[in-house]
Amino acid sequence: MRKDKISSAVIRRLPRYYRHLDGLYMAGEVRISSSALAADMGLTASQIRQDLSCFGGFGQQGYGYNVERLRHEIADILGMNRNYTAIILGAGHLGQALLENFPFQRYGFRLEAAFDVDPALVGSTLGGVRIYHLDEMADFLRASPADVGALAVPGNVAAQSARQLAKCGVKGIWNFTNVELPEQELDGVRVENIHFADSLLALSYFISEEPL
């Protein structure tokens, strides 16, 4: 399968497919038709067939999709079976929310450590994960490289923190800072932004629409 042919819109839908198929799998469902999956997800059946055809023919006319097989295949495509590791940079409110509430493991990641500069946090353990001083990060990651660094620091140190993560060899930065990171200075590290503001503004747009 040639990944470079998959459009970014399809890639963005894959995690949703995974979540839905995982729910079906957990509920013991064995197969699902494209029309039923479409209804669940608010898409059209033809959209679903088209998306999933990018990954080979998992559907069979008159049978639909094998839930377990499709779930597994999508997990594979998403890299969920590669034992990725993650660390969190910044253990303020947001970092703590990730530490205590985000199920990294369910998505194939092992959360190894968090780093902060606040003496009240350094040395403590949250959600089973230890918080180290930022000064220890380079040594820690040299001994135990991480694939992804979640960036949950204040905006004014976001760019320099991203450069530090890149220098420490992470492959991806999960950026919660609402700051556009200087990707050209990050040595090919992938940046994935969670832009709270963009999401709120989209909601603002939708509630502003005149009734059709």
Place this chain on the structure above:
Amino acid sequence: MRKDKISSAVIRRLPRYYRHLDGLYMAGEVRISSSALAADMGLTASQIRQDLSCFGGFGQQGYGYNVERLRHEIADILGMNRNYTAIILGAGHLGQALLENFPFQRYGFRLEAAFDVDPALVGSTLGGVRIYHLDEMADFLRASPADVGALAVPGNVAAQSARQLAKCGVKGIWNFTNVELPEQELDGVRVENIHFADSLLALSYFISEEPL
């Protein structure tokens, strides 16, 4: 301008346009060409011209876009000048991150209150906003309706909390819970999801790609 003709992909790009134009405006820039804006945003010039043509002809051949005018127009389209109000339901780590760090005002929202059940939080003030007991929410919103409710409660109470918000008359729910809300039970309330998991899985996909 007929909003119902704007595709969802364009709508999703509008907040990014706004952020970039706001940055240019703050930096004192008066005009920008579609190619310069494209380079800033990692899009193509023709994509930009096509997107912005949805909103009437702001660009002029050989001149580009008037930064202030386009910024203002996009803000209008996004509903940023409608004095929207918001409340936060759930003042745990994530709710506190929103209370203390998210600049609602910059995006046209006035954050009025937060609600929680934790006695240690109720009655306190964070980021200048008071935290009330959840039991006070219905009365509060009857006296002072809110347009948007940010949902930052534990997953196991997400659906019932969303129904409460809908009953209290919010127009939109900003959902941080990673739970798919029962939209059909929410009386036409718009739901905007921030799915941390989908974002992490997209990053997982990107770092898994073979080099081209």
